[in-house]
Amino acid sequence: MVQQLDPVDVVTVGAGWTGGIIAKELAQNDYQVVSLERGGERETENFFTVHDELGYALRYKLMQDLSKETITFRNTPEETALPMRRYGAFLPGTGEGGAGVHWNGVTWRFLPYDFQIRSRTIDRYGEGKIPDDMQLQDWGITYEELEPYYSTFERTAGIAGQAGNIQGETQDGGNPYEGPRADDYPLPPMQQTPALERFADAASGLDYNPFMQPSANLTEQYTNPDGVQQGQCQYCGYCERFGCEWGAKASPITTVLPAARETGNYELRTHADVIELLYEGSEGRVNGVRYVDRETGDVYEQRAEVVALTAYVLNNVRLLLVSDIGEPYDPETGEGVVGKNYCYQNFGANATGFFDDEAWNLYMGAGALGTAIDDFNGDNFDHSDVDFIHGGNVSISQTGARPIANNPVPEGTPAWGSEFKRQSVENYHSTLGISAQGSVMPFRTNYLDLDPNYTDDYGRPLLRMTFDWNEQDRNLVEYIGPYLEEIVQEMGADTVEATTSLEGSFDITPYQSTHNTGGAIMGADPADSVVNSYLQNWDAENLFVPGASAFPHNSGYNPTGTVGALAFRAAEGIQEYLNDPRQLVSP
Amino acid sequence: MVGDEPLFDFTRDVSRRTVMRAGGGLAVFGIAAPAEGSFVPEDFDVTPLQEMEEVDVEPEGLQYFTIQQARVVHDLTGRIYPSDDMGPGAPEAGVVYFVDHQLNSAWGRxxxxxxxxxFAGRDPTDPFQSDDAAAQADTDVPWGETTPAQTQGWxxxxAPNEAYDRGIAAIEEHVQSAYDAASFADLEDEQQDEIVAALEADEVDTFEGTGISAGDFFALVYQNTLEGMFSDPMYGGNREMVGWRLKGFPGTPGALGSYRDLIGDGEYIELQEGDYRELADDVASLGIGDDNE
Incomplete structure (x- = not known):
């Protein structure tokens, strides 16, 4: 029997960055907010024993339990999708704080170009620059409109960085290509290390513009505008896939969730697995959500004035599809919107240097400790003579070389035996790598829908991912790769190995990136988007769907900064909606 | 407001002993917890790397494998990460016990x-191939003839423990037919290397019909070998931190330990791969151990 619960003002599906931001903003304005989180509770004290590479990095302690729910995957619509039975390419989190607990903390703003990518590409290069099957769209919002929300997210999290452009004034040592910022970062950049300096010097020598990348690993103790205090990063080298025992990596559990609780208007229910949104198509509304208490098996309906769908990208899209909200995307006709423009991240271009007589303390590090150049990102260089658009941020990272996963050997070394052992030990402290974080554009046959064959442990269809690389991706790697090779040579490596081509199809087995994006994209027109610029759903006006699911394409940066900014924007939209219920944007 | 009383006083040098008692997280010292209230590097008695001995493979320490399976895996991991002139390998690190314990864990199951x-390649309507035939009988995909793409993964x-059971049996069958020996564990190193190379190349016929390819079984053992060499000793491998000492990995800075004052320094800190004493002293110089009274 389904038990009906007393209605609340806002219910969020999940308590990660987006759910946490919305919960905090609304609870601070005296709305009653409930978050339904399918995983358990988490707090900083849980991570006193976190320096365990096997348990966290390789047995995925903080990740979603695939035995209960996974996705199916295929490269093309002609193939039969099969389940992702074990982890590989990407790692959706679970539990309080979501993926915001196990992230590295690299916190970019996207470029002004990103938000108007279609119109700017046409303006500069003409319509012919966009291939027929590349479904390039503007975002329905500009960088200038989003700037205040970026700023709020950075102050809430305590982002450490070196500004490159404050109100149009270029700043020394920052990224000269970034959009104008109203203010500096709240905290100074992370420490330079000898390995990072080596990259910075080489990049400068080649006339690029290196800078310390923005980081949510806090460089000082910091009290944010909500009065929440966080610790200082100790460079221990356990960020990605781990939680921080210092409370020094900004996450929902160290920032927005404590602030939401402080109001007395917020309740987090853990082990609460939302299985459906209660959609009333005729009224253009969702009445609330249905969820299962994972510990008791009891089913509940939580009604709410506003539902914020704040799960991970993949689950946002799946919940829309299983709840029959919006028209599913059809790759044959190009009609429909839900599941459209699934994108990813392309790390195909990279270069590694082996140094015979030098060594660095590479086991020291921090998830977002890195030096970057943006000279090959966005439209920061002329694309007239190349067969792709956009590009990627290029960086060296010193995240902490943990010993199971780091066994660098030069090409031609056997994979096992004495020679492998010798090379991997000798090169452990003496290998530096750089990579381009390639953007990924939306294509007609890269999309998300419901799988016809496989179900989760409630019997609901799994989400099906259809994705492969395109010429765009291969051309991007072939263009940027040789520049990376040149940089590593300039760094003085004795042996340089570069990957300058993207071979084969996208492979779901090796880890690549948890930057899955799209499927519930934002835009100015209900015909080609799922949500408006407030992340408000076009079909159900009291449903908001923030998250990287809203990205119409994926940029050449880590997504969380933009996810955070859009969540603050959505929180503002929800308040406006509660004051005066309506579609906030006319199509 | 929130935060008037921070969870920790971040300016105070938190007692690491307290943390160790609370969570046991000081992984670098995980093999030999110090006596209450004391940390003296000299108290830690570990064997110098070059004197490390191969672990005994005994039934008493095993949770999953039979003794015969364990002997095979001991030698298999020993060829993947061998003992040699450079120093100890999987046989000294006790990787077989790591794998055994892992196969007895949630992961192994x-x-x-x-x-x-x-499952692609198996007919779900065939009761001999599927446990949940009834539930799957209505699909219109010819599952029995469907071959997974390499890009679709496992x-x-x-489960891993079943894969080991079948993989080990296939290796033993191969040994018995091709080498005139009873077990992989009875072969010479060079013969074992031939077989490991054949596994890696996916060229061992006896895997046919086992339900797993030789190449995928090799990949599983390979991954577990590196895990057993370099994971925290509490998991049963990496005995006396042999993998970490070999590689010059100083354990970890421990719960609430820090590299903040060192990371910006230009100096590479040479961690001697020799005996534990030097490592412990270096660890102390990193600010990790010296305030453990």
Missing amino acids: GENWYMHGP QYPL
Whole structure:
């Protein structure tokens, strides 16, 4: 029997960055907010024993339990999708704080170009620059409109960085290509290390513009505008896939969730697995959500004035599809919107240097400790003579070389035996790598829908991912790769190995990136988007769907900064909606 | 407001002993917890790397493998990460015990993997091939003739422990037919290397019909070998931190330990791969151990 619960003002599906931001903003304005989180509770004290590479990095302690729910995957619509039975390419989190607990903390703003990518590409290069099957769209919002929300997210999290452009004034040592910022970062950049300096010097020598990348690993103790205090990063080298025992990596559990609780208007229910949104198509509304208490098996309906769908990208899209909200995307006709423009991240271009007589303390590090150049990102260089658009941020990272996963050997070394052992030990402290974080554009046959064959442990269809690389991706790697090779040579490596081509199809087995994006994209027109610029759903006006699911394409940066900014924007939209219920944007 | 009383006083040098008692997280010292209230590097008695001995493979220490399976895995991991002139390898690190314990864990039983059918290459309507035939009989995909793409990853209806059972049996069968010996564990190093190379190349015929390919079994053992060499000793491998000492990895800075004052320094800190004493002293110089009274 389904038990009906007393209605609340806002219910969020999940308590990660987006759910946490919305919960905090609304609870601070005296709305009653409930978050339904399918995983358990988490707090900083849980991570006193976190320096365990096997348990966290390789047995995925903080990740979603695939035995209960996974996705199916295929490269093309002609193939039969099969389940992702074990982890590989990407790692959706679970539990309080979501993926915001196990992230590295690299916190970019996207470029002004990103938000108007279609119109700017046409303006500069003409319509012919966009291939027929590349479904390039503007975002329905500009960088200038989003700037205040970026700023709020950075102050809430305590982002450490070196500004490159404050109100149009270029700043020394920052990224000269970034959009104008109203203010500096709240905290100074992370420490330079000898390995990072080596990259910075080489990049400068080649006339690029290196800078310390923005980081949510806090460089000082910091009290944010909500009065929440966080610790200082100790460079221990356990960020990605781990939680921080210092409370020094900004996450929902160290920032927005404590602030939401402080109001007395917020309740987090853990082990609460939302299985459906209660959609009333005729009224253009969702009445609330249905969820299962994972510990008791009891089913509940939580009604709410506003539902914020704040799960991970993949689950946002799946919940829309299983709840029959919006028209599913059809790759044959190009009609429909839900599941459209699934994108990813392309790390195909990279270069590694082996140094015979030098060594660095590479086991020291921090998830977002890195030096970057943006000279090959966005439209920061002329694309007239190349067969792709956009590009990627290029960086060296010193995240902490943990010993199971780091066994660098030069090409031609056997994979096992004495020679492998010798090379991997000798090169452990003496290998530096750089990579381009390639953007990924939306294509007609890269999309998300419901799988016809496989179900989760409630019997609901799994989400099906259809994705492969395109010429765009291969051309991007072939263009940027040789520049990376040149940089590593300039760094003085004795042996340089570069990957300058993207071979084969996208492979779901090796880890690549948890930057899955799209499927519930934002835009100015209900015909080609799922949500408006407030992340408000076009079909159900009291449903908001923030998250990287809203990205119409994926940029050449880590997504969380933009996810955070859009969540603050959505929180503002929800308040406006509660004051005066309506579609906030006319199509 | 929130935060008037921070969870920790971040300016105070938190007592690491307290943390160790609370969570046991000081992994670098995980093999030999110090006596209450004392940390003196000299108290830690570890064997110099070059004197490390191969572990005994005994039934008493095993949780999953039979003794015969354990002997095979001991030698298999020993060829992947061998003992040699450079120093000890999997045989000294006790990787076989690591693998054994892992196969007896939730991971080994595949408890966190998605293991529902249909499985590509198996007919879900065939009661001899599928456990949940009734549930899957209505699909219109010819599952029996469907071959998974390499890009789709693990599609076997096997948890890691089942994969080991079948892989070991196939190796033994191969040894018995091709080498005139009873077990992989009875072969010379060079013969074992031939077989490991054949596994890696996916060229061992006896894997046919086992439900897993030789190449995928090799990949599983290979991954587990590196895990057993370099994971925290509490998991049963990396005995006396042999993998970490070999590699010059200083354990970890421990719970609430810090590299903040060192990371910006230009100096590479030479961690001697020799005896533990030097490592412990270096660890102390990193600010890790010296305030443990």
